[in-house]
Amino acid sequence: MDLNLPENSADPVFRLGGTLTYRDNTEFNRLVTRLGNGTGTVTLDLAALEYMDSFGVGLMMLVRDEARKHGRRLRIVNLQKPIRELFERLDLMAELPIDQGTESPAAPTIRQEGGRLMVSDVTETGTDARVRLSGRFVVADQQQFLPVIAAIGRRRSGSLVIDLEALTFMDSAGLSMIMLANDEARRGGTAIAIAKPRGAVKDLLKLAAIDLVIPVHDDL
């Protein structure tokens, strides 16, 4: 593995190249130990990484856990096709804080990763706002949604779209948090809508007849 360790930086970008396998444990630990220095965002750029074995996957999980332990935001960017396919096969796309790389530059950035739910920043366009959820929204993730409700509480008009296109699963606790956001929005005069629910999330919204309370749009 080729590892480019930047000089001390508030938001360091670590560039990995070549192959990441069980042979790279020692080298990789140099990166892991750097997570304890500082508080900014850490980016793992895998643009030049061609191959990773299961041990390498374990190292990715380790760096995620270490970043969480030190309270640092972690981003994994520029996955090449073989690495992406490996993560997809292992069902890790929602487990690891992977920047999907499909958003425009103005798209919301992911605030909280490493857990199961990922919540974007609330982006504002005039009086309208949008927030994107991805991954899984279960009881253990409800606290991550509180900043969104707080942002809603600060609004006094306009609309907020909760985009669920990338949300793969939600239970009643997640649903309850969206209902709580709706309660907060109504108090402040903001209209909430849900956009692009898919699969099991769409089924849940139908089952609970949420569209009677909050407008649900397949495309918005």
Place this chain on the structure above:
Amino acid sequence: MTISNGNPAMARTVHLVVAGDHPSPELLVGWERLGVRPLEVAAPEPGTSAPCLLLAPALRGFVRAGLTQPFHGFVEQGRGSETLSTNSVSTILKGGLALSLTTSAAYSLDAARLTAAAIGERFGVASHLQGRLELVLAEAAANAVIHGNLGLSSEDRGSVDGVAAFQSAINERLADPNLATRRIEIAVLRQGTTLTLGVTDHGQGYDLSRELSRPTARTDTFGRGLALIRWLSKSVTAADGGRTLLVAFDLG
């Protein structure tokens, strides 16, 4: 180690495969009472016909392995009671699947997701039912963790401050070793086109009939969990004073 269900008439036994530290003699005696015999190997013996359980630390990879063929279940090793109920052993002997985790592991590992994926693979759940199965398991497991083993009510969650306080209470109780090491058991058995899910906690239990009789309004903020289980399943019953939720799920 070999486990049986304590029923002398039951000829079959369960093998226990130990991946972590060797179990204590006391634990082995407990397993023997269940009729389980330790294999003391790191993998199922080739050619063994008895179903195998994996006893290992609660790492995601171990849990996945324990729920996947050739294993028929996983028991978390290292904290709390490292054993299974006789019901779960019986379920395994009938070709089912069982999982025993501490409360903290069930909460942090998202036990429902791991179990639903394993059920889908093992019992051939149609893809259009997989999400519903996972939702049923997620609701039942969350109830067992939050309301059962951690003893928390959700009545005060209906505000932002209430949710924050609720989360703090979860974290506080998970920091209490007595509560965090209480076990959650999930037992799964397919019979024909019906999947029976048993989710057991070690809390105070509750009156299922009373809970199910509570109306759920569309505008309610919280309290949909049991209603969702009821809507998605053929039947919901309680056993063991409300500590075990038994859900019949239709695979047809």
